[in-house]
Amino acid sequence: MANMRPGEPPIRLAAWQLWLDRRGRLSWLRVAALALLLLPLAKALYDAGAIAHGARPLNDLIHRAGFWALVFLGVTLAVTPFRRIARYGNLIEVRRMLGVGTFCYIAAHLALYIADQSYDLAKVWHEITHRAYLIVGAVAWLGLAALAATSTDGMMRRLGPLRWRRLHQAIYAIALLGLIHYFQQTRADVTVPVFAAGLFTWLIGYRLLAWRQDTSELSTMSLVWLAVAVSALTFAGEAIGIGIAFGVSPLRVLETAFDVDIGIRPGWQVLAAGLAAAALDALRSRMRKPQRRPVAAE
Numbered sequence: 001m002a003n004m005r006p007g008e009p010p011i012r013l014a015a016w017q018l019w020l021d022r023r024g025r026l027s028w029l030r031v032a033a034l035a036l037l038l039l040p041l042a043k044a045l046y047d048a049g050a051i052a053h054g055a056r057p058l059n060d061l062i063h064r065a066g067f068w069a070l071v072f073l074g075v076t077l078a079v080t081p082f083r084r085i086a087r088y089g090n091l092i093e094v095r096r097m098l099g100v101g102t103f104c105y106i107a108a109h110l111a112l113y114i115a116d117q118s119y120d121l122a123k124v125w126h127e128i129t130h131r132a133y134l135i136v137g138a139v140a141w142l143g144l145a146a147l148a149a150t151s152t153d154g155m156m157r158r159l160g161p162l163r164w165r166r167l168h169q170a171i172y173a174i175a176l177l178g179l180i181h182y183f184q185q186t187r188a189d190v191t192v193p194v195f196a197a198g199l200f201t202w203l204i205g206y207r208l209l210a211w212r213q214d215t216s217e218l219s220t221m222s223l224v225w226l227a228v229a230v231s232a233l234t235f236a237g238e239a240i241g242i243g244i245a246f247g248v249s250p251l252r253v254l255e256t257a258f259d260v261d262i263g264i265r266p267g268w269q270v271l272a273a274g275l276a277a278a279a280l281d282a283l284r285s286r287m288r289k290p291q292r293r294p295v296a297a298e
């Protein structure tokens with residue numbers, strides 16, 4: 001329990017008092033996380049007219065909910081690296097809220113899909129069990145539901161820290177399935193899914209590197225190497241994927257990396273994001289003395 005003095009009893013808060021910390025005080029960090037989670041909803045309300053007059057309003061909302069669920073899944077996974085990189089341990093306070101928020105969007109994604117099928121549950125079941133991208137999505141959905149259901153303090157106590165942590169490591173497999181589902185239903189431009197895959201690779205790469213180096217904090221230099229390696233993987237993955245899909249040589253796809261006329265490739269975007277994280281680390285390590293006690297691994 002972050003920010004609590006030893007012996008201080010936790011205050012019982014109602015589940016809806018999301019903006020209060022465990023001491024019952026207003027937490028601006030929680031307010032910011034809540035605002036972030038509500039932003040896509042506000043945007044959908046703002047776009048309501050355009051959505052309603054579009055060709056398939058429900059399909060538009062399905063896409064928005066699925067996209068933001070994946071974004072918030074990434075934000076939830078980013079809490080652990082960024083509390084270390086930004087030297088801001090309190091970020092952990094909002095991880096559960098972000099995870100449950102992710103599930104809310106994914107629950108809306110499925111509910112909207114059911115509505116789009118005119119609430120015909122037999123048809124929904126038939127579609128989900130017969131289309132590869134829906135099977136993958138459904139497995140990821142069930143995984144997220146299991147993690148949301150076990151995210152309460154009571155379930156944490158009941159499962160014990162080790163079993164709880166092992167169960168919640170399924171988040172990486174779920175993220176992978178979510179990405180596969182995203183790729184499977186993307187028909188033309190794969191730029192955004194490839195960028196998302198690059199960012200998820202960075203998030204997993206960070207943990208693998210920290211585990212390999214047996215440390216909880218990576219050095220700025222390691223972060224630079226991670227950015228370069230993940231960027232190279234993103235370029236290679238995109239070139240191989242496009243090569244297979246369109247029957248062209250991946251090397252020819254790679255040749256377009258410097259062609260700005262077709263847009264900045266996701267490999268460069270991932271490199272920029274990774275180097276920004278390394279720059280933040282360098283800045284924060286100069287601003288603050290290194291912590292004597294390393295932050296416990298999540």
Ligand code: HEM
Nearest residue numbers: 063066067069070106110113134137138140141178182185
């Ligand atoms: C039973 C579970 C699920 C169902 C029935 C489902 C269904 C769908 C459908 C129908 C689409 C639109 C496809 C199209 O228009 O051709 C879609 C898109 C998408 N779904 Fe799912 N999905 C499920 C689970 C998930 C999960 C667990 C995730 C993420 C963790 C996810 C993320 C996405 C994303 C990112 C898109 C594309 C959004 C975009 O175009 O920007 N879905 N899904």
